[in-house]
Amino acid sequence: QVQLVESGGGLVQPGGSLRLSCAASGFTFSRYRMNWYRQAPGKERELVATISGTGGSTNYADSVKGRFTVSRDNTKNTTVYLQMNSLKPEDTAVYYCNVRIGWDDYWGQGTQVTVSS
Numbered sequence: 001q002v003q004l005v006e007s008g009g010g011l012v013q014p015g016g017s018l019r020l021s022c023a024a025s026g027f028t029f030s031r032y033r034m035n036w037y038r039q040a041p042g043k044e045r046e047l048v049a050t051i052s053g054t055g056g057s058t059n060y061a062d063s064v065k066g067r068f069t070v071s072r073d074n075t076k077n078t079t080v081y082l083q084m085n086s087l088k089p090e091d092t093a094v095y096y097c098n099v100r101i102g103w104d105d106y107w108g109q110g111t112q113v114t115v116s117s
Contacts, residue, residue: 020081034098036096
């Protein structure tokens with residue numbers, strides 16, 4: 001079965017960096033676009049970054065362009081990453097890894113990112 005397991009969240013000061021990881025299993029990883037979403041308290045879940053199956057195409061929300069970088073490892077590790085630099089308090093949220101396979105959406109459990117001094 002499809003499994004997505006995020007890690008790497010934590011507490012960081014404004015201007016700091018974090019790298020999130022999402023370990024994927026149960027499907028042919030390199031065939032599917034992978035997505036990072038986030039959800040802040042009281043707000044709707046929003047798409048942050050997305051990367052094509054080959055890794056050759058990426059897209060970002062305007063709010064994170066130039067600060068976040070999505071990448072993936074299609075070899076043995078089958079992992080997608082989100083490098084987050086120059087973090088701001090408004091980046092505080094639970095970050096989720098997502099893959100859509102056919103009509104089905106699969107989600108990880110989420111990892112909390114808190115940006116605060």
